[in-house]
Amino acid sequence: ILNVEQSPQSLHVQEGDSTNFTCSFPSSNFYALHWYRWETAKSPEALFVMTLNGDEKKKGRISATLNTKEGYSYLYIKGSQPEDSATYLCQYRDTGGFKTIFGAGTRLFVKA
Amino acid sequence: DTEVTQTPKHLVMGMTNKKSLKCEQHMGHRAMYWYKQKAKKPPELMFVYSYEKLSINESVPSRFSPECPNSSLLNLHLHALQPEDSALYLCASSPGGASNQPQHFGDGTRLSIL
Numbered sequence: 281i282l283n284v285e286q287s288p289q290s291l292h293v294q295e296g297d298s299t300n301f302t303c304s305f306p307s308s309n310f311y312a313l314h315w316y317r318w319e320t321a322k323s324p325e326a327l328f329v330m331t332l333n334g335d336e337k338k339k340g341r342i343s344a345t346l347n348t349k350e351g352y353s354y355l356y357i358k359g360s361q362p363e364d365s366a367t368y369l370c371q372y373r374d375t376g377g378f379k380t381i382f383g384a385g386t387r388l389f390v391k392a
Numbered sequence: 393d394t395e396v397t398q399t400p401k402h403l404v405m406g407m408t409n410k411k412s413l414k415c416e417q418h419m420g421h422r423a424m425y426w427y428k429q430k431a432k433k434p435p436e437l438m439f440v441y442s443y444e445k446l447s448i449n450e451s452v453p454s455r456f457s458p459e460c461p462n463s464s465l466l467n468l469h470l471h472a473l474q475p476e477d478s479a480l481y482l483c484a485s486s487p488g489g490a491s492n493q494p495q496h497f498g499d500g501t502r503l504s505i506l
Contacts, residue, residue, distance in 0.1 A: 284434070312492035323396070323482075326494035369434065373492065378423070378448050380495075382434035 282306050284372045286383035293360050294391055300356045301386040303370030307351035314371040315344055315355055318385070324369060327355075360390040395419055398483050398498035406506050407473060413501045415466040415483030422488025423447075424466040425495060426458060429480040441466060443488060473505045 285304040293299050305313060312331045316324040328337040330346040330353055337344050341358045357364055367385040396417045405411050415424065423442045427435035440448035441460040449458075455477075457469040466483055480502050484495035 314494045316494070316497075321499070323497040323499045326496070329492055329494055331492050371495075378440045378442065380425075380437055382436075384432070384434045 282372070282374075282381055284370060284381045284383040286368075286370060286386050288386060289384065290387040290389070292389045292391065295361060297360050297390075298356070298358045299360055299388070300354050301368060301388075303353045303355070303372075303383050305351050305353070305370070305372040305381075305383075306374075307348060309374040309376075310348045310351075310372075311375045312373045313346060313353050314373070315353070316369040316371065318367040318369055320366075327368075355386075357388070360388070362390045362392045364388060365390045396483055396485055396496050396498035398481075398501050400501060401499065402502045402504075404504045404506060405470070405473065407475075409473075410469070410471045412470065413468040413481055413483075413503075415468075415498055416464055417485040417496065418464055419485065419496065420463075420487075421485035421496070422463055423486045423491075424460060425484040425486075426466070426468050427482040427484065429482055429500070435482055439468075470503075473503075475505045478503055478505045 315327040318324040328344045333348040335346040343356045346353045367387045369385045370383045372381045399414045426438040429435040438452045439458045444460045455472050459467040480500045482500045483498045486495045487493045
């Protein structure tokens with residue numbers, strides 16, 4: 281059974297703190313890894329598409345890295361702001377392209 | 393505003409009812425997906441349509457029946473559901489074929505089975 285794990289399950293930080301969380305996925309048949317940001321009562325919003333081992337992507341204060349050989353990706357947020365509060369989901373896609381598995385997400389709370 | 397529109401936003405139905413969930417996108421995407429999400433759990437893939445053909449059915453019970461009448465529309469027909477089917481149902485789309493592009497999600501339909 282394929283499994284995608286995210287840790288921690290939830291995280292409480294103060295405004296200005298930097299933080300990071302992990303997504304672990306099967307290293308075999310890897311095709312792509314997606315990070316999404318999901319605010320309550322809204323739809324998940326794509327942050328990054330990671331495909332190559334060693335990929336590093338950055339969007340403003342948020343960045344992500346990828347290690348396909350060991351099967352993990354990190355998401356970093358620098359200088360957290362209250363508006364960063366959301367659930368961050370990773371989605372693994374295998375070489376078939378359509379098969380997708382989501383992690384359970386990391387729920388981030390940023391206190392002003 | 394999301395580019396994938398799901399209706400209705402909320403649905404309450406009895407176990408003997410027949411209802412349908414609708415999903416629409418006009419981005420020219422050729423792959424569309426249904427997910428089921430229970431509280432504090434990840435979205436679980438149910439069905440995938442690619443170029444209006446069913447590509448993946450993740451062993452979903454037959455009381456859920458998907459339909460893709462054209463490349464912009466995706467329906468999920470519901471019949472004789474069980475209380476454990478209460479969940480958030482998310483629709484998503486992505487560019488055609490098995491691409492690595494991210495999916496675009498709707499806001500979901502919150503379904504409650506009485």
